[in-house]
Amino acid sequence: MRRARARTRAPCGRADLSPYRAVRHAVWSAAHVTWAPPGGEMTTASQEAGQEERREGAPLDTLSLDERLYRMRHSAAHVLAEAVLEMFPEAKYAFGPPIENGFYYDFDLPRPLTPEDLTRIERRMRGTVHRDVPIEGRWIPKDEARAIFADQPYKLEMIEEIEDDVVGFFSHAEFDDLCEGGHAERTGEIGAFALTHSAGAYWRGDERRPMLQRIYGALFPTQEELDAWLKAREEAERRDHRRLGRELELFTSSDLVGQGLPTLLPKGATVRRLLEDWVVTLERRAGYQHVYSPVLGKVDLYKRSGHWEHYQEDMFPPMQLEHDEMVLRPMNCPHHILAYETQLHSYRDLPLRIAEFGTMYRFERSGVVGGLSRVRAMSLNDAHIFCTPDQIKSEFAGVMRLVEEVYAVLGITQYSYRLSLRDPADTEKYVDNDAMWELGQRVLREAMDELELDYVTAEGEAAFYGPKLDIQIRDMLGREETMSTIQVDFHLPEQFELRYIGEDGAEHRPVIVHRGVLGTAERMMAYLIELYAGAFPVWLAPVQATVIPIADRHLDYANEVRDALLARDLRVEVDSGGDRMGAKIRKAQLQKVPYMLVVGDREAEANTVSLRHRALGDLGATPLAEAVVRIAGERDAKSLDPDPETE
RNA sequence: GCCGGUGUAGCUCAGAGGUAGAGCAGCUGUUUCGUAAACAGCAGGUCGAGGGUUCGAUUCCCCCCGCCGGCUCCA
Known part of the structure; x- marks a missing residue:
């Protein structure tokens, strides 16, 4: 068994991504979530980097890493920082790691960011990707790093906390960053991304320290995957429990x-x-x-x-x-x-x-x-x-x-x-x-x-x-x-x-x-x-069945059906309103009622119901007693719905 | 608590310095209908609260409150 507790060094200067958090993401990725990188579990690039020769002038090479997504996302964070620094020359940049579905970077900026800013930043980023410039890394002496980042207080702080004599340094085009790597070779290899939102974040995750502005982006290898993720996210928002x-x-x-x-x-x-x-x-x-x-x-x-x-x-x-x-x-x-x-x-x-x-x-x-x-x-x-x-x-x-x-x-x-x-x-x-x-x-x-x-x-x-x-x-x-x-x-x-x-x-x-x-x-x-996206299994559903009379003359029989369900202690309502059957079905569907029992002339005549399930649709004419047994049986078995995902 | 966004009818949202509109829901009437929305009419809002600017504020400014996204915290 795996005792998941590896020493990880966070990228871009091992700041506030705690070892635990990095590993936690890895476990989620490997065990549960949407993507598993080519090598299986997401080994952070920096774990690998730690095994390399750390001396001045040694190439900080990440080609051996089999972690394409990690590298794409990490490089995208650099490209993001580059764009922000171009737009806000006085900006201070702090920390920008790859994360589960993309990346972020934290900045100290002269003013709050607007959604329009994000659009502009994104456009600049695309320009860098399009130019396809090489990304290069190497180890440099601390003094050199101090000089390079002389006007960057957050970077200086990180430099001082590194124990080695040399620090990781990555650059592409005019952009430099303190970083231990895991990067794409060229900006053109970054993949499909979108800046999603910005939010506040404390420097080093410490509430006594300055509040920075964090820009989040989503990134996937292909546009199709990005679109799928964005779409899945929209759907997830639709099942937000506050809304439901x-x-x-x-x-x-x-x-x-x-x-x-x-x-x-x-x-x-x-x-x-x-x-x-x-x-x-x-x-x-x-x-x-x-x-x-x-x-x-x-x-x-x-x-x-x-x-x-x-x-x-x-x-x-x-x-x-x-x-x-x-x-x-x-x-x-x-x-x-x-x-x-x-x-x-x-x-x-x-x-x-x-x-x-x-x-x-x-x-x-x-x-x-x-x-x-x-x-x-x-x-x-x-x-x-x-x-x-x-x-x-x-x-x-x-x-x-x-x-x-x-x-x-x-x-x-x-x-x-x-x-x-x-x-x-x-x-x-x-x-x-x-x-x-x-x-x-x-x-x-x-x-x-x-x-x-x-x-x-x-x-x-x-x-x-x-x-x-x-x-x-x-x-x-x-x-x-x-x-x-x-x-x-x-x-x-x-x-x-x-x-x-x-x-x-x-x-x-x-x-x-x-x-x-x-x-x-x-x-x-x-x-x-x-x-459940609001569609509780029968045993938990607040209303387990709605009886839908087609016309007013079916009300008596609808009440009979209701009573048959009540006798088995089921939670049932009769929709006796003036709507047409289609509208009543729609209402029950939207309320995620598991079963609809439609009753009209044929059903009253034959002592049946026309059974409809919210996920399975029309199940056809069913003897009343059989319908009751079915619903009560599902309740007693605490059955889950056939496939709540597809609703 | 912090940073940012946001608050218009029960819900989803338009709107504009001259005291507000739609759809759905609601109510009334007509329709009695076969598997996801019949039709018509009516009613519904001190535009989150307070203060300021202005002849006039729901619109601009300030402050407070709620909500949303993060951060921190946490079941």
Whole structure:
């Protein structure tokens, strides 16, 4: 198995593309996403470059690289920078790597860019591509680099951070860049590209440093591939859960309520309740016990748990009551700990699994909230497993089984594992206890290895109290989010002085495994809306069937059909409006109702329905009883649609 | 929170320094129809909030708020 943790050096001066991030892209590319480069997994060019002779005058040759796309995208970033520098001679250029579907470059510019600027920049870039000039690289001494980039503060900063005596240098035409390569040989080999948008980005990804302007471009070897990607992106935008949420009447939000506080409408509430009931059932079978705990509590509780010290910034500010300061809970671990503490436990009680589907409140920064995937009131499918240290691995495996079952039923196939570790240097964010972290991280690694699962590691992504294994999914636009998470915690048991009586009659400290399967109901719904493009499988569909009477005289029979479905506990509506049948079908199609039951004279006569499926179309005359069995059967089997992609 | 964009009817969007328009949805009427949109009429907006410039602002300027794209953060 692959422990995907390679040392990578970022191009154009190894700035803010963290090793983890570079590798993460590689894993996604290889395992899940749209392209796999000729060599299979995307080895970054700089890994190869690192094996070359680093001395002054040595050719910085990348011909051996079998990474054409990487090189095309990287060179396109250089061509972009060249165009921007021509248009804005006073511009400072910072960092410009190839990324998954293209490239970007960061600039410090005298004024904000407009869409027209992008058009002009793009035109200039095409000129450079057309001129087909050679791109050349070599190693140069640091002093020479300092002279070349004398008026480029960002480049100078990068030069100073390079430990070698020589630095990579690439140029084409009049354009120079500090860069360790992975480039096309000539600008004519760059392929088909388009500048997509510009956005702000902090220098070095650090919010205390200047905000630069980042220009993003998409690039593929051929125009056909680029067009296909642009088209796919447009389609992805059409299944944005925020858009579908409105169109399908799933949820709404209002600035009268506040940012990040959406309201689930009846149809969305139906979906959530079904998901929730189902997962609670699975958890009960897996030995979890469910509790309810309050959303408001004294700040002292969170001081004891450590949340206050480490998490205060992310909590809603406290409210002052008569004698106490109260806060909205950001997590419910302390409550579950209190549930554990109501009894003195024997080792025979363990593992004890306390679960709750409750809402947490987190004061997310205003720029990040949106839709259902990033909210300030989130309903966690949370549980805390109190166990002995030697039960951690089997509990971990049990959670993974649960996650896999849930994902399989929902049809979630594109996800990756991320082992989130602490950043040892960050004692502010993380509980300061080296031994505890080492142990927790080792246990998680071992557990993953035993399950033979591939993962990437991410330093600085852990919870404040312990390391975690996150399961990452991507939304339709490729943005990555954590869905499920499993966390090992030696800290909270210590804080609350938890204990159990062991076989030896002595007191021992239990371990807590925190875990979320759905993550949050909100984020899971956002994801599923996009995954299904709003066409929920029958078991989750807010309306499972619409009965469509052809004319008013068929209303009585339509109601009979409805009642037959209701008798099997199906969610059914009769469209008794004045529209023609075609319009009623269209309405039901647009609402993504799985089944339409058209009834007219023939059907009323023969006690049949004319069955239509939203994806399969007209299925023809079907005896009413048969139609009911079919729909109820699909519901009970939690079947996925034949092919949601093609809808 | 930061950078940029943006905010006109329930939704999607036009418009212009002289107090606004379309399509869909809604309502009413006519039509009773066979697998993705029948026809007609009606109604619907302090043009995101506040301030300023102006004889006059929804339009120009400032500030605030929301939304969108990123960054940072994160379930």
